[in-house]
Amino acid sequence: MHALCGENGAGKSTLMKILYGMQKPDEGTITVDGAQVSFHNPADAIACGIGMVHQHFMLADNLTVLENVVLGAEKLYGIGAKARKKINEISDAYGLNVRPDALVEQLGVADRQRVEILKVLYRGARTLILDEPTAVLVPQEVDALFDNLRELKSEGLTVIFISHKLGEVLHVADEITVIRRGTTVGNADPKTTTTKQLAELMVGSELPSPETRESTVTDVPMLTVKGLRVAETGVTPVPKESPKDAYGHEGAQVGRLLLDDVDFTIHKGEVLGIAGVEGNGQTELIEVLMGMTTPDAGVITLDGADITKAPVRRRREGGIGYIPEDRHRHGLLLESPLWENRVLGHVTERPNSKGGLIDIKAARADTERIVREYDVRTPGIDVTAASLSGGNQQKLIVGREMSHHPKLLIAAHPTRGVDVGAQAQIWDQIREARRDGLAVLLISADLDELIGLSDTLRVMFRGRLVADADPATITPEELGSAMTGAATGHLEAPTDPEHAKDAAR
């Protein structure tokens, strides 16, 4: 098992794309099993026994596991009983525990990942590439994944493993390669290396820590949310007694509560962290707070003003800053120059506009300031946002949002896909603003980030805030088990089951 580490933009993805035949190298050779090969497309790579498990799953939700696995590989074992037998065989051999007839949409993230692995094995892969496989998993699921991978290894398969999480890398890999700016900067032996050494190798500097030192929490509430409820979007909830109308909708899904009686308060200078496996209502919570979705019930109060019915633009003008979960979809205009991206979301505010007109000159000048102050690495402000690396795009977004002195910052995965150096900067900026009385709602899948940055922690599960914890005492493992719904109530360091039950009633 070989781990590949490196900062964002170091060339990991490019290397993987080349190995999987999605991109062609300008120079150099690839040797598989002693034979030199060259790939023109992924099919060539698959033929050589290389399989890739992408970070974002490539599964069709409305098909069964069996259908997903045979899709595109119908020639191997057909689509019927033979394929099913083969799937069961693989699943048993490596302990993957996959049910061929389950619908993919009903599977959890960890199960989907196992389906992806099975898909690759089904195609006869002997070398598996896993691109940040643990990014979406909670600690318990990560352990299960590693067990699976060890199983594969013991069967003689090769696993290439890409990860940002250095602890995991050291824990699971047999060998580590670190790359920086497109070249290999070193190999490490996981038995003798520490996380710190590895990080230094990666960035050539010290590992940043998300820890917040002194508390700046005040008792002035900035954002109060009461009884927030959102039902399944997309289809209008149809009353059950009119089956005619419900035709074509998925009956069971209609009206499912995505947010169920969510209550919380964030004070000035407080960072409220929300932990949870993705898809448990975090996205909906953000959309409701931003005003992109209208809640079915509940009241949102920002700095004493009821904003439940305010449109997005008014909320933004009223002091909500937003670092979106998916910056490409919600935070940037990829094909527009940087200065236009600086205007995005704040088009009605100074210095971007005067009256109804865009103040191009001022907006450009301010973009240059952001680029300078937030260390956005770019040759200029006229290049398109798409040509920046993820970390620099994120720095631009953070700079843009902070420039309007928000009262409340909604930060969803603020450091996702951001390299270690930029990560530290973003954390610093959040901490600094927090000292000045900024309230932050932090939603993240990175438990270390959550624990390190938050003043208060809540756990979200199936649309409800099921548990709370003190970041000073909680461990990632405990948080992880609460995220899967295994624990509720107030989480204490030595988990007291009596107390937990009490709190949960």
Added chain:
Amino acid sequence: MNKLTSRIDKERLLLGIAAPLLAVVAALVVTALVILSTGKDPFAAFSDMVTYGSASDSQVYILNKATTYYLAGVAVAIGFRMNLFNIGVDGQYRLAAFIAAVLGGALTLPGFIAIPLIILCAMGVGALWAAIAGILKVTRGVSEVIATIMLNSIATAVIGYFLQPERLGELQQGGTLVSTKPLPEGSWFFTVDAGPAGTVWGFIVVAVIVGLAYWFVLGRTRFGFDLRTVGQSESAASASGVSVKRMVATSMLISGAVAGLIGMPTLLNDSHQFDNSFPVGIGFTGIAIALLGRNHPVGIALGALLWGYLERTTNHLEMQGYDKEILGVIQGVIVLCVVIAYEVVRRYGLMRQQHRVGAELAAQAAAPAQAPAAASTENQEVAK
């Protein structure tokens, strides 16, 4: 500042011109092959097109045609910038021209009141007709493509119904042609006399104003920024506080209003009445021209002029014994090539820029290792 930035801009400009040029050249090659296959000499045809097209009466004709086409191109382009495909420009302008012609025929007011009224009426009708599709899209999620196509047919039927002697039409002297009541001479738009070459329609001034307004609103106003944002990314727009639905409805209205102007040069400067010989299909021409002009106000103007030129010169070719279908072939091939060429050039440009930025940053990152002081000043320079 920044040699690099200016270089990228220059390159962007170059790439911007490359695509339409490529398309036109490809179209000429294909046309030459088509003419060759009919057993005629393509070069003789091309040289005839050049000499005939540069004659002064041809130029007046081209300008007048281009006025109409330009308005059509802008009307479609407004939708395109929003990612809306307003195919209904055709129905919008015909219905608008018809109703405006009826109004104009009925008015006995002096020109300086009547003409603005007629124009406003046309814009209003165009906007309303487009609004139907806009409202359907916003409230019911009906694709604007389908809705506008059907509205085109409905517009044809509505005009056919009302353009009859006992309704809003009247029988002309010869007794063969039904038209609306002709506009009184006071309601005619001014023309510029170009001597023996003919007259240039004064409506070209309005077309220029529309082009300027289009450029200003899109590029300089908050509203235009919001509109472009929605066109680029609906999700980013709604997250940044633009009401996508309202934007869709508004831009459909504006597109329809400009579409209402398309019939005006013909009505106010040329025919002065609406009858069955009123030009049809200009809405579709507008789609081609907007594509050709990359939704850019100047690009659309060039596209409109090219279209007028091709029409004028291929008409003449027909008299020289060439097939009249040549025009369709050239136009069709240009549009196809344009769509392909833009996509290719766009992807190439984006890739090139990414490489360039990457290379620049690598160079920048390598520099501080050796000379941190020098690098920091360099950084600041770049930041400026």
